[in-house]
Structure formats: C-alpha cells, structure tokens
Amino acid sequence: MTDASATAPDYPMVALLALQGVDTEIHQLLHRRGNLPEAQEFEAASAEQRALQAERATVVAERDLVAERQAELEERIAKQSTRLHELERQMKAAQNVAPRDLEAMDHELHQVAEFRSTLEDDELLLLEELEPLDAALAEFDERATALEEQVASIRVRGSEAVAAIDAALVERRAERDRLANDVPGALLGQYEAIRKQHGAVGAARLRGDRCDGCSLSLSAVERDRVLAMGLDEVSTCEHCGRILIRDRQLS
Numbered sequence: 001m002t003d004a005s006a007t008a009p010d011y012p013m014v015a016l017l018a019l020q021g022v023d024t025e026i027h028q029l030l031h032r033r034g035n036l037p038e039a040q041e042f043e044a045a046s047a048e049q050r051a052l053q054a055e056r057a058t059v060v061a062e063r064d065l066v067a068e069r070q071a072e073l074e075e076r077i078a079k080q081s082t083r084l085h086e087l088e089r090q091m092k093a094a095q096n097v098a099p100r101d102l103e104a105m106d107h108e109l110h111q112v113a114e115f116r117s118t119l120e121d122d123e124l125l126l127l128e129e130l131e132p133l134d135a136a137l138a139e140f141d142e143r144a145t146a147l148e149e150q151v152a153s154i155r156v157r158g159s160e161a162v163a164a165i166d167a168a169l170v171e172r173r174a175e176r177d178r179l180a181n182d183v184p185g186a187l188l189g190q191y192e193a194i195r196k197q198h199g200a201v202g203a204a205r206l207r208g209d210r211c212d213g214c215s216l217s218l219s220a221v222e223r224d225r226v227l228a229m230g231l232d233e234v235s236t237c238e239h240c241g242r243i244l245i246r247d248r249q250l251s
C-alpha cells in the first residue's frame with residue numbers, strides 16, 4: 001500500500017480506474033464461469049435423457065406384458081404337443097383296440113392338432129406385436145448412445161471453458177494485486193466497501209454531468225461542487241455513492 005501523501009495527486013485515480021477495469025474483467029469472468037452455455041446444454045441433454053428413459057420404461061413394460069402372454073402361449077402349445085405325441089404313440093401301439101375307440105382317439109388327435117395350430121397362430125400375432133416394440137427399444141438405445149456421446153462432449157467443452165476462465169482469472173487477479181498496491185489504503189478501503197454494496201463497480205468516470213456507474217446525472221449544483229473539488233479529494237456520486245473519477249484527476 002502506498003500512502004496517499006507520497007503519491008502525486010492524479011496518480012491514485014489513474015491506478016483506481018485501472019483497478020476498476022481489472023475488477024470489471026474479473027467480475028465478467030466469474031459471471032461467465034457461473035453461466036456457461038455448456039451448463040444449460042448439459043441440463044437440456046440430461047432432461048432429454050430422463051425423458052427418454054421414461055419413454056423407454058413404458059415400452060419395456062408393454063413389451064414385458066406381450067412377452068408374458070407369449071410365454072403362457074408357449075406353455076399351452078407345449079402341453080398340446082405332449083398330448084399329441086401321447087395320442088400318436090397310443091395309436092401306434094394300439095392292438096386289439098375297438099375301431100370305435102381308435103376313431104375316438106383319432107378324433108381327439110385332430111382336435112388337439114387343430115387347437116395347437118390355433119395357439120401357434122395366436123403366438124405369431126404376438127410376435128408381430130413384439131416386432132415394433134423391439135424396434136422402438138433399439139431406437140431408444142441408439143438415441144441413448146447418441147445422447148451419452150453428446151453429454152460427454154458437453155462435459156469436455158465445459159471443462160475446457162472453465163479451465164480457460166480459471167487461467168484468465170489467475171492472471172487477472174495477479175494484475176489486480178499489483179494495481180491494488182498502487183492505490184492508497186484509505187481510497188482502496190472506500191472502494192472495496194462500495195463494491196461490497198454495488199457488486200463489481202466501486203469507482204466510475206464522471207462524463208459531463210453523468211455518473212458512469214449508475215448512468216444518472218448529477219444536479220447542476222452537485223456537479224459544480226464536485227468539479228470544484230481538489231484533485232486529491234475523493235468525490236462520490238450523489239445517487240449511487242460510487243467514487244467519481246473526474247477527467248482532471250486522470251490527466
């Protein structure tokens with residue numbers, strides 16, 4: 001920290017303005033870091049992933065029901081097949097069986113075969129129902145893979161952006177420390193106190209009668225009073241309280 005009395009009257013404001021410039025850059029960098037487009041992209045892609053998973057779960061549930069019906073049908077088909085083979089074996093082995101009984105067995109054999117055929121037709125219909133569901137699931141998986149790749153790429157871009165901002169912040173903060181050493185302690189303290197209230201901007205140029213910090217014009221009386229102040233005196237905006245840097249303090 002340099003003592004104000006040991007510095008030329010115009011010097012502190014030049015340093016303060018430079019400090020404000022770097023602080024504004026740091027503020028912008030932090031803002032960018034907290035509002036990365038990649039963060040929004042990531043949110044959007046994650047929401048899409050969740051929606052996709054929900055849609056997929058609905059199709060899986062639907063497919064499970066059809067598959068369950070198919071399993072039941074197969075069980076019934078298997079039972080009919082067993083019965084059919086049994087009848088065939090019985091008929092083959094039949095000796096000294098009354099024609100009427102043979103006829104009855106043959107009749108049942110045809111009935112069972114017909115019933116099995118009907119069940120097999122039903123199963124074919126179920127397989128047709130499964131086809132579009134399986135196709136939909138394959139499509140979901142394809143989209144999920146594409147989304148995963150998208151999310152991975154967003155992560156990489158986000159990390160790169162953060163790393164670049166962090167590197168710039170390190171550099172700007174070092175510059176800030178250097179500049180802060182050139183601002184007298186009392187002025188620096190006042191500047192920091194104002195920044196606590198107003199965020200990034202603690203000191204602003206006075207352009208004509210307008211404060212660059214809040215964009216409001218000083219009253220004619222106030223403007224005259226500020227302009228008449230000594231170069232080493234610190235003036236503040238009557239509206240926002242920021243330190244006003246007059247042109248004459250910079251030349």
Ligand SMILES: [Zn+2]
Nearest residue numbers: 211214237240
């Ligand atoms: Zn102001």
